[in-house]
Amino acid sequence: MDQVFKALSDGTRRRLLDRLHEHSGQTLGELCARIDMSRQSVTQHLAVLEAANLISTVWRGREKLHYLNPVPLHEIQERWIDKFERPRLRALGAVKRRAEEDMTDKPTYVYVTYIQSTPEKVWDALTDADVTAAYWGHNNVSDWRVGSRWEHRRTDGSGIVDVIGDVVESERPTRLVTTWADPADEGEEDKYSRVTFDIRAHGGIVRLTVTHEDLLDESDVAAAASGWSAVLSNLKSLLETGSPLPEEPWAMPVG
Structure with a gap:
């Protein structure tokens, strides 16, 4: 800080x-x-x-x-501002976001993390259905060839697919680009977003950059910020310690 x-x-x-x-x-x-x-x-x-x-x-x-x-700024807000002025500031923030939505293109969210691992292991952790189940609560299912479909399936036995998309680029172990959509929006490409995983050796560790583009609005950016930080923290823990975090980050209460 x-x-x-x-x-x-x-x-x-x-x-x-x-x-x-x-x-x-x-x-x-x-x-x-x-x-x-x-x-x-x-x-x-x-x-x-x-x-x-x-x-x-x-x-x-x-x-x-x-x-x-925005993550470090959000942490400052959570620690020193929100607990004192949360209701009023959130109301003002909502007004500001609605005004800005009409003035900007589709927003993008970028998250960078550093992992003590290798590019190959990080790639496999993102694409192996059994490994994603261990830290994401979903199986990422595809053959990961360009043009192939991929699915984000729940691991609770229901077979429910929460995200679908196509593989746009696939260069093991450095770059993976996929489209993302709610299955209910299949075929409505204006509702699809795009996620890029850039995996680079950084000395003896790995720099993983996740870029989530073409989000619909600022509420989607906030959801992406919360979701990616939780999932990638769990991924980092799994690769560095052999186990995911003791509690799923996205299931823990905020505050």
């Missing part, structure tokens, strides 16, 4: 976060265009924000895109 407060103490870094709040997924050039500062200086400020986990980065071809990561 100290890194977060240090990063937020600088006015330039706060302006960069404001720019990413307005439009997440910007290149260095786009961010520099609105700040009277050299590219090198902006790069240094972005490095501080990334070290504090306030932004996440994703490579798209030769472009490096920068995304706002």
Whole structure:
């Protein structure tokens, strides 16, 4: 948390976060265009924000895109603000979100975590139906070939499928891209979202970046933030300790 407060103490870094709040997924050039500062200086400020986990980065071809990561700010809000002003601030926040929804494109959520493992093991943990059952409560079922269908099936014996989609890219062990949809919305592609798993060796560990794009609105972003942080924390625990967390994070009460 100290890194977060240090990063937020600088006015330039706060302006960069404001720019990413307005439009997440910007290149260095786009961010520099609105700040009277050299590219090198902006790069240094972005490095501080990334070290504090306030932004996440994703490579798209030769472009490096920068995304706002709201998780640390949410933790500050939960710890120091919500418990004092929760009802009033939530009401104001809801008004603000509704106003912003009409002004923005479909939002994107990015989550980055570091896991003591190998890219191959992380890939298998995301695609092996038995392993996903151990930390996700669902079997991820597919042959994971480009163009194939995949399903997110409950493990309670009901056979219920909660998510469907198609495999868009599949490059073991570094990159997996899939579409996501409620089975009730099958065929309505405007309701599909898209999830990218980028798996990169990072020294002796793995940097896993999950990018969830084409979400319908800010409520979907909040759900993605909560869901991905819980699932990936459970995945990290499984790969590093051999066991998932003692309680399913998504089933635990908040507060």
